[in-house]
Amino acid sequence: MSPDELSAGLARVCARAGLGVVSGEPQRLTGGAVMESWRFAAGSEAFVLRRAPSLAFMEGRPYGHAVEAALIEAARARGVTAPEVVAVLEEADDLGSGFVMRALPGTADPKVILGCDDPAGLLRQAARDLARIHRLRQADVPEGVPVMDYRAALADLKAQFIAAGGDRPIIALGLKWLEDNVGVISHPQPLPQAGGEQVVLNHGDYRMGNLLVEGSSLTGVLDWELAHFGDPHEDLAFGCMAVWRFARYDRPALGLGSLADYFAAYEAESGTKVDPARFRFWTIYRTVWWALGCLKMAAQWRSGADRMLERVVISRRTSEQELDLLLLLEEDAPEAERARPAHEWPSTFPTAGEATQGEIALAVAEWLETIKHRLDGHDRFQWAVARNALGMIAREDTSFAMLAENDGLAEDILAGRKGLSTPKLLAELRGLALMKLAVDIPKYPALDHARKKWTGEN
CATH class of the missing domain: 3.90.1200.10 (Aminoglycoside phosphotransferase (APH), C-terminal lobe)
Structure with missing residues (x-):
């Protein structure tokens, strides 16, 4: 989904829920092994959109985001430190499956x-x-x-x-x-x-x-x-x-x-x-x-x-x-x-000839290091993931x-x-x-x- 499509969808949700006019560009939050989280501003407040990356991700799940949202509200009513859900996505919002919460202070890092x-x-x-x-x-x-x-x-x-x-x-x-x-x-x-x-x-x-x-x-x-x-x-x-x-x-x-x-x-x-x-x-x-x-x-x-x-x-x-x-x-x-003691498994070692796949991966990782300062937010997070991926390739090249x-x-x-x-x-x-x-x-x-x-x- 493009940034413009995301912003347009959020504008529809906020208008329907009376949250005010969306301002600025939504920022992708790091973390989350399955769902996406986007922080954005509307009116004078900050909110977080939680959504599935695709509708296919919701297939086979016992319940959808509407039930999850109601569950969070039930927990909050019982004194659990949970966020306030202010809107559940509808088909007309064209944002897929998810809901919007009022942003809370703090970090999850x-x-x-x-x-x-x-x-x-x-x-x-x-x-x-x-x-x-x-x-x-x-x-x-x-x-x-x-x-x-x-x-x-x-x-x-x-x-x-x-x-x-x-x-x-x-x-x-x-x-x-x-x-x-x-x-x-x-x-x-x-x-x-x-x-x-x-x-x-x-x-x-x-x-x-x-x-x-x-x-x-x-x-x-x-x-x-x-x-x-x-x-x-x-x-x-x-x-x-x-x-x-x-x-x-x-x-x-x-x-x-x-x-x-x-x-x-x-x-x-x-x-x-x-x-x-x-x-x-x-x-x-x-x-x-x-x-x-x-x-x-x-x-x-x-x-x-x-x-x-x-x-x-x-x-x-x-x-x-x-x-x-x-x-x-x-x-x-x-x-x-x-x-x-743990069994010792044999290892192989890099050759002295042409570059191995591990050496190529290491070279790309070293280049990535030169552009780190240009990135922030979720792009910076994905940069770190890419570096980790290249490290796996480089290390596996020298291991049995x-x-x-x-x-x-x-x-x-x-x-x-x-x-x-x-x-x-x-x-x-x-x-x-x-x-x-x-x-x-x-x-x-x-x-x-x-x-x-x-x-x-x-």
């Missing part, structure tokens, strides 16, 4: 937020808001918000895995563990504050990156498109995954503090006790879920549904989740297998490429013929995860931790 002056206080605020979200029941929100069927959801993950090639042994190991341990959460216990009801509203994407913060104060909970009813431990676990702690791998709760402090603040607000076994199940489940979500990004790009460069780069972040999965799952391996795919081994793991007790398998998968991540995302904070733990290297 994890690097800024995790460097705040009072991370412990911010952690308590986040726990409070999550507990308030979990107070919402089906009668409080519009129809269409699904109730999670745990076993059906697990079967869907397995189907996604097969559709994506079924050839990633580490993901297969995670799926098999989930199948073997689903009994931990398949019968949710009644929640005291819920009058005996078994499920609560889950935000579905409650993590750093979707929390808006000014200073050390929470100013908004964003991105409600994955909300559903289910076990509250799923929401608690998701934000504590290593990937969402960004540079603060040492702070397991949202990158802000300890799990003990997070749980204590949540329990004080919700009146319920956190179950460590259920928390671990959902941490592993969501790690598998996001690994498969990353893989799907490449398929979306190939299909033409969204040709953003970011899609193909995110697809390579699957290796982050594979490493995290092994760190989570190895607790269940026999001691003898945990004691084995049989890094991740092995459909035979994955099938054996899913069938239970091989697993964490299989001699040397954990060591081989550790080495595989280390090498693949060193190619894809060498600055991922968990990589140094895993390398030291599995090889003894600093």
